[in-house]
């Protein structure tokens with residue numbers, strides 16, 4: 080293996096763009112996935128028959144089929160109904176809809192961890208249901224759902240490689256294309272692997288920093304910085320924003 | 321004891337409420353005047369909490385009318401929060417917001433509901449913490465406070481909305497004996513200043529000294545509704561007397 084070639088690949092525009100595409104796919108899909116999950120969780124909590132039926136159908140569909148199937152389905156079948164989406168949008172749509180089905184469970188566990196008494200206290204102060212959700216329930220649930228959501232984020236980074244089947248120029252597809260031109264698979268895939276590992280590591284560090292920032296008491300106390308925080312050099316102040 | 325305005329602030333008429341097949345309130349009527357302190361006592365399951373929760377529309381009623389400042393509020397559907405802004409409530413379990421410090425707990429509703437500036441809300445919160453005798457706990461989080469301190473923050477939190485009436489649901493029942501006093505003292509001070517209050521409690525000492533009127537509930541009915549002196553002078557029926565005997569001995 081030629082280390083030089085690995086390095087050359089890593090700084091080549093095609094690889095950088097591929098990595099950025101993977102990052103963009105991941106972030107878009109996770110954000111939309113959380114939104115979808117929140118909607119499903121809230122629908123489930125309304126305990127109306129129609130809400131229950133809709134969410135059950137949704138979970139059944141999206142948990143019962145492979146993500147790869149969902150990606151290919153959305154990209155290839157929707158156009159025949161006149162819905163034309165770019166490969167990127169199709170990829171994000173499929174990944175977020177699939178993610179939402181799993182995120183709903185996480186969101187629900189977070190919402191349920193906030194006891195009803197807290198909501199009642201908010202209502203008794205004259206807040207609307209929306210305000211209670213925003214200022215009381217979500218901030219408290221966030222601390223509970225953050226660790227599992229961080230894991231989902233890292234999972235999403237890896238899952239995003241699947242969109243290479245619909246020709247989104249993500250990191251894996253770029254690596255594969257470059258390698259198949261000259262059969263330097265080892266170097267090209269090593270370069271891609273380093274990018275993946277670098278991104279997952281950064282995500283993990285961010286997750287730890289965020290967890291700390293969401294700990295309300297951390298905002299007040301100046302504790303010793305952990306190694307990760309030194310590496311990230313984020314101050315308390317920045318992390319809270 | 322302060323003068324009591326004759327003007328009724330909160331009026332309940334014939335309130336009925338069922339949970340499924342269980343009829344919990346069987347036509348309760350009660351009028352609370354401005355500046356008055358009414359203590360509600362009665363055995364467990366008699367409907368005291370439910371009655372209190374009906375007053376600020378936390379519990380929808382099946383029948384009856386609730387008037388607040390001469391306006392019917394019991395028909396309110398979408399503007400319940402507007403009514404609740406003016407009615408403070410204190411719970412047995414304190415229910416401080418766990419993610420906020422004492423001072424932030426107090427500031428939240430004035431800022432988000434009343435649209436007050438954070439600076440003004442902070443001033444009010446600091447003043448209220450002084451009023452409930454814990455000026456040095458502004459930055460403390462709920463889990464760093466004793467039960468008695470938490471309940472006093474909860475009272476301050478309700479007061480920050482400048483409510484016209486305070487509802488207390490067994491505010492000292494979850495407290496260790498040595499902390500009951502500090503909470504009751506704050507409540508008694510507020511009552512003495514003329515804060516209209518409805519208090520569900522088993523603290524007969526508080527009822528004797530701070531209440532203008534005692535309401536005794538049993539089986540979903542208001543069985544007695546008497547001035548404090550009258551109530552404790554023995555001018556009550558058998559059910560109330562038996563209840564008093566039980567909790568006093």
Ligand SMILES: Nc1ncnc2c1ncn2[C@@H]1O[C@H](COP(=O)(O)OP(=O)(O)OP(=O)(O)O)[C@@H](O)[C@H]1O
Pocket residue numbers: 339342344362363364365366367368369370371
């Ligand atoms: N949400 C509810 N669903 C069903 N039943 C309820 C509900 N809330 C209260 N009840 C029932 O209504 C009755 C009255 O309850 P309530 O809490 O008002 O009594 P209470 O006088 O406050 O009693 P305690 O002194 O134990 O607090 C009880 O039998 C209780 O089990």
Ligand SMILES: [Mg+2]
Pocket residue numbers: 368369370489490
């Ligand atoms: Mg009760």
